[in-house]
Amino acid sequence: MDAATLRDRLVGPYAAVDVVASTGSTNADLRAAAGRGAPDRTALIALEQTAGQGRRGRGWVSPTGGLYLSVLFRPDGVPPGRIPWLTLLAGVALVRTAADVGVRAALKWPNDLLVGPAKAAGVLAEITSGSAVVLGIGLNVTRLPDDVAPGAGGLAPTSLENHSPGPLDRADLAVTLLTRLHDLELRWRGLGGDDPALREEYRRNCATLGRPVRVELARGGPLLGTAHDLAPDGTLVVRDEAGADHPISAGDVVHLRVR
Template sequence: MDTALDAEALRARLVAPNGPYAALDVVATTASTNADLAKAAAEGAKDRTVLIALEQSAGQGRRGRTWSSPRGGLYLSVLFRPSGVPPKQLPWLNLIAGLALVRVARSVGVEASLKWPNDLLLGPKGEKGAGILSEITAGVAQAVVVGIGLNVAKLPDDVQPAPGGLAPTSLEDVGAAELDRGELAFRLLAELAVLEGVWRKNGGDAVESGVLEEYLEHSATVGERVRVELAGGLQLEGTAQRIEPDGTLVVRGTDGVDHGVSAGDVVHLRPA
């Protein structure tokens, strides 16, 4: 077991009664932490259960894509059961995870911003340092698994660009002051618990909880020319105007009409 991810040490700091989580496990390898926690949710796993893997053999990204999970990264999933939050607000868990990542990146001296809905951009070039995949667990009432993959160690040369050609990077590649994965895992989970807790306490209201305002402060998408790749091969090109209280991205298309987008791959278009 990698001593940088000491499960007992993390439990001592993060699991009740000393911390906000119900359970936390670290495994050497698994196919997908999201898939494992979705199965656990169906079997009755508690709210705020955490699974961390040193490596994933079949990590999943958006639309079923393979999620590259080389050793040296931080791969974790958290099961949330946010009772009292309207189902339409659950997509905010994906954006809240992004805010937690920004807080962690900035705590280690790295410039960070967010590409809606699920990418952490690092460094002056705005390269992809982390991805997020949140999934509402089928057949399990009010259960959402939030998966996060954060690149920590220097990336191997053969890591492929993200969809849309977004270049990959890591905390080490952009000169982070802290690379200990145990400490990074603690900071990330602590920030995630704080943000999710305030959001949940406010019934999932992104305005009252402050998460919408904080997200807009760190958005690399709002104000940019974008192309949104939608289901069925459709595309929407225009300028990202704002993010709505339900987490929807509003894009003013080339037709001058505002379009609400709840899901899709966003490509930032460089000025001509």
């Protein structure tokens, strides 16, 4: 993956693009860069991570053959309550990218890309210095080794090449994903973080909505119910067996089998 070629294709929409063979975490690198004043829409791509990060402080397995990237956004003018939409926006970009290479994918709220019942990508957004946000995406591209363990919630891992018509070029995939991400983020930001069309596209592609779920909350016991709706601010609304609605802004969602 040639950095100069990627810059030629992506600089313009992005202020800066860098490529490294390996790093601990692209999110950690861009958090540090944000503190040094890196500009809005700075992108970093890695072919391997040795200390990838997932939600709630978990590690993220980043085997060679994946695509690991982060983008630093400074979405001035977007209300703080709309910033969590960046995670969902990235999910829509991933679904579109998968479709571009012939793979039908869906989204598990809030941050997983599913191909069938297995996980092919994850997203992590972190607010850093000031109003800056680092958005990280880890995407499994080439066929995975047999010893990659399931992630949180017991989701089996998969990759795009396990389902694509043929082999995939990671440089082309990076350009496609970052272009899709830019187009969605540009419109979302221009609308002040409130994009009804984006919300409807996410809903159409969300495999969580309408199914029974268990939500592991940071405090208290698990919440059982049906994923009933997606609120305008991106929170998941779970309706329990008594008919009460619970807005969920953070938690591990486990898809349960339909009886």
